[in-house]
Amino acid sequence: MRVSYYPGCSLEGTAKSYDISVRHVCRSLDIQLEEVPTWACCGSSPALKMNRLLSTALSAHNLALAERQNLSDVVAPCPFCFRRLKSAQEEMARDPALRQKVEQTIESQVNGNLTIHNLLGFLTERVGMKAIGEKIRKPLTGLKLIPYYGCYVVKPPSVTCFDDPANPTSLDEILRAAGGEVLDWDFKSECCGAGLSLSKPEKVCELTGRLVRDAAWRGADAIVVVCQLCQANLDLRQREIGLTDKKEYQLPVIYFTELLGLAFGCASEQLGLDRHFVDPLAVLKRKGLA
């Protein structure tokens, strides 16, 4: 299967582990990722906040570039990029005047006929659990995992059209197929503070604190994420959260593709597992998985 691949800025910056593990997992599943040539940033929350036309235009520019690849599907691992691509395509389909303005701004046409996937949805719905299950060589036996979806991949459902916004299950399913022990918890799609990491760190600590505390209390070996903003916010703030609680938290925060790669039999360094702030390798080694 060939699909266009829109990595987004973080995956070539601070979230390289996500990018390399995505590529590895897709290669194992015989999926050819064709990177959208000269793709640009989607503008993320700053553009979405400050200028609606600019925000839609940036995503439309990426859609136009992807359309030229002549593939029917585009996959974005970053949930925010995914949501922006999807909104842009839908808003233009609904509002011809907006579409005209956007096309004048990007100076090209957008047909609006791509199927836009987030990575989790692509793997669970398009590739399918059967194909994934067949590739498992080294099941994640005995690994207690907290599935954390975050906001952007499921909310708001009228935009994402994916899974259940309050109690999503697709990540649970993938992790279970990989042999992990999936723990239930109440914060599956609660916010991590997202883009406020730099400007309002205290807010991020408050929000991630709830998540880390609950995951630790449930005896998790790791929190599993699908978003690089969630990864960074949870991975980097545990010391501050620990100071408030007079405790020391050391909960690894891992991309689901890294775990899938491990279960497919790939070595941990090749997946980027050695690059996180809280080291996941110790617990993986203890369980005989790395």
Place this chain on the structure above:
Amino acid sequence: MFRLTGALSEQEFLHHVVQRSGQNLLECLQCGKCTGGCPIASEKVSGPRRLIAEILSGMRNEALKNPTWWYCVSCGTCMTRCPVDINMYQVATALCELAQEGGIAPSERDIHLFEELFLKSVEKYGRVKELRTVAAYNVITKNPLKDMDKAVTLMRKGAFSPLEILSGWAKDRKVSRIFALARRTSEGGHE
């Protein structure tokens, strides 16, 4: 609770927000389900329900200075719960544009600064250069060593390279042009 008096000024503001956001705020029931789930609502940050009440009552200044829309991370929780499907982050965009046009200073300067630096990077290179944006933010806010220990640990692990801050990148002229055209159209006036 405020009620509309029908004064022209309040109608105009409400009309602009509704037009630009595409969200029919007049349907809002003031039920508060949005604020109940909003991650950024606090004692200091009112959250979406009150913000909508301000817009509905024509309190233009209060609404444009309300920190809620600066804090809003567009998580979509409010829209997920709202019985009449109001999308708050699109309201946030409308308020941000109206505040800019009205020359109203950002009530949350740090959030605004970060977002400006982020967009500057995108405008020039077509992509955000995360490390450089973070470094610029820390220098401007006079906190250049913030989280330095964490950065050093990550660098040692190879999560990113310090060279990324220093090296030059190819400019993306196409994206710079999109920024210019988008600004021109936005300034050219909304209907």
